[in-house]
Amino acid sequence: MxxxxxxxxxxxxxxxxxxxxxxxxxxxxxxxxxxxxxxxxxxxxxxVKKEIEPVFSQNDLTKGPQTDVTCPKCGYGKAAYETMQTRSADEPETIFYACLEKSCGHIWRD
Structure with missing residues (x-):
């Protein structure tokens, strides 16, 4: 050009x-x-596709506030969470959860 x-x-x-x-x-x-x-x-x-970096690491999430949410992977009833605005301002925040079961550590979003 x-x-x-x-x-x-x-x-x-x-x-x-x-x-x-x-x-x-x-x-x-x-x-x-x-x-x-x-x-x-x-x-x-x-x-060329860039490598995707995780939004949160397991350590970042487990230090956050905790709530009573069931893990979809292991069924444990407690998880730490963090919220982040990932879309435009008129959309709701995305909530990232981390299972607090030591052997699981599954991270998911809602």
Whole structure:
């Protein structure tokens, strides 16, 4: 992608025509950049997925306040919780729970 040095608008590509070389031109101002060599236009860009980082670790959650909630994995009746606004402001907060059973440690959200 090339941008006009005069006005900042994205330049458009024009194919060679009647002895004139290919060029980039600005659709809003008279700027033109002639191209002497061939231009390779790429249309695909491969994106790399980032590694997902956990919102809370087990240690962060177990230090928080506790409530009487049943763990869906082991059925234990107590869990620590933490709330976080993960969506827009007009949506409710997301509640993250961590099971307090030492052998379980399951983390889930509501």
């Amino acid at each position: 090339e941008f006009c040095p005069t006005c900042g608008v994205m330049l458009l590509y024009e194919l060679p025509d009647r002895g004139r070389s290919a060029r980039f031109y600005c659709p809003t101002c008279p700027y033109v950049c002639s191209l002497e060599s061939r231009v390779k236009i790429k249309r695909r860009q491969h994106l």
